[in-house]
Amino acid sequence: MAEAKNNNLSASLEDYLEAIYNLSGEFNTARSKDIAKLLGVSKSSVTGALRVLKERGLAHYKPYDSITLTKTGRKAAAEIARKHNILKSFFINVLGIETDIAHQAACKAEHTLGAEVISRLLCFIEFVTKHNAKGYDWANKFKKFYKNCKK
Amino acid sequence: MAEAKNNNLSASLEDYLEAIYNLSGEFNTARSKDIAKLLGVSKSSVTGALRVLKERGLAHYKPYDSITLTKTGRKAAAEIARKHNILKSFFINVLGIETDIAHQAACKAEHTLGAEVISRLLCFIEFVTKHNAKGYDWANKFKKFYKNCKK
DNA sequence: TATTATAGTTAGGCTTGCCTAACTTTGTAA
DNA sequence: TTACAAAGTTAGGCAAGCCTAACTATAATA
Incomplete structure (x- = not known):
């Protein structure tokens, strides 16, 4: 069901979530590259984080596909x-x-x-x-x- | 020379340093066991931290010996x-x-x-x-x- | 002094979060 | 439509911090 385990996110994951949220603002979808740049992190670190955010039901993510937040993810990000x-x-x-x-x-x-x-x-x-x-x-x-x- | 590389300590190391400082207050030497208890951490984690504090010139430490801070260590701890x-x-x-x-x-x-x-x-x-x-x-x-x- | 409990250490392992280097996919421009 | 650049992924590795379990040293007591 991929339902959000809203378990407290780590500081790092919150950063990723917020970054996606902010970048999405403009285009509704965030790019891995921009997340990496914004957070000062390598592209592969972003990939890793995306997998986790997906697991937790906070982001939609498939390799090479566009990155968006789930409803829960958006809500969490907005609060952050x-x-x-x-x-x-x-x-x-x-x-x-x-x-x-x-x-x-x-x-x-x-x-x-x-x-x-x-x-x-x-x-x-x-x-x-x-x-x-x-x-x-x-x-x-x-x-x-x-x-x-x-x- | 074991001189203090005063390089910024990690949050965790600062906790250890402060713990030793506070515990030493009463007896002038801190015990591994009490540090562990104070920080809610296992004894082996304390041993590990002590090795690092020693390396950085902040604590005097030898296996099975008493634990005290160096002058630099004390100064840093006091500030923390x-x-x-x-x-x-x-x-x-x-x-x-x-x-x-x-x-x-x-x-x-x-x-x-x-x-x-x-x-x-x-x-x-x-x-x-x-x-x-x-x-x-x-x-x-x-x-x-x-x-x-x-x- | 021999025994035993307590304190401390070591070994080995796990997780998180990051990295680089090499590879794959996608999209763009000849 | 092919070829190349850019974006993204994977594999493998590293460091910090923590843990448990098993071991060793110390100290207390009979």
């Missing part, structure tokens, strides 16, 4: 991307981190920190953001603070 | 522990996360997030903490906010 983007924008806009680094960090964060921490952290970011909107300008206050902060 | 503790207390005191989970997350965080993000995050935590001290009670404000926050 959503969290990822919130974190990323916090890193960039509040902490003042450079885009690429922020991206990398956000990619990995969820896995490492775990669901509970991420969930609360996302709330916290929302909290901070709302305060910002209310005219209490965190990002800027922090920016000044950061200059004198040696950690 | 310091960051770790800041993160942990932020997770617990601001985000309201349960101790064990906070501990796990903090352990892994640095690695995943990378030096730049961690450095800024630690500053941010300090920033938040200082505001707290000034009577702007973040932790509490966030606590209320969190109740209505579904992420």
Whole structure:
């Protein structure tokens, strides 16, 4: 039945899933080559990952055929991307981190920190953001603070 | 010369290093058995890690002998522990996360997030903490906010 | 001091994730 | 339509980390 065992994906598999999701956005199908490039990984590593994603019911995959996500896969990917983007924008806009680094960090964060921490952290970011909107300008206050902060 | 190649340690090795550091606190020497227990790992895994820490000039280690950190090792461990503790207390005191989970997350965080993000995050935590001290009670404000926050 | 439990090590094996090199398939352009 | 380049796959290998089972050393006690 190839039904999704939604068992927690490894950080690496989530990266692949998200990459496919993002690349698919434009064309609805992702190419192995582009996934490899996006993740900085060899083509054969992509092939390997695709096999696993298929096994788990998250991607449609047949050798030499086009790559798409299953419904479950898309849902999972969307959720990953959503969290990822919130974190990323916090890193960039509040902490003042450079885009690429922020991206990398956000990619990995969820896995490492775990669901509970991420969930609360996302709330916290929302909290901070709302305060910002209310005219209490965190990002800027922090920016000044950061200059004198040696950690 | 067994001088420390201070090359970035893996997450796992940092865990071992920190474990030894914390266990040594009480007795000045750590036991394999206790490291294993603390990290939830088998005794043989500890042996393996010790060999690597020795190779990297971070721990003194000889089979069946007592385990201590080198000066470099101690320094590195202290730094890991310091960051770790800041993160942990932020997770617990601001985000309201349960101790064990906070501990796990903090352990892994640095690695995943990378030096730049961690450095800024630690500053941010300090920033938040200082505001707290000034009577702007973040932790509490966030606590209320969190109740209505579904992420 | 001999015995035995505990601590620690070694050997061998598994998984994940990556790599390169060689091969196959596909698609494009003479 | 053939020939060649690009995309994709397969085979084989490597490193990090972990495990269990069997062994060895140490230390405690009778």
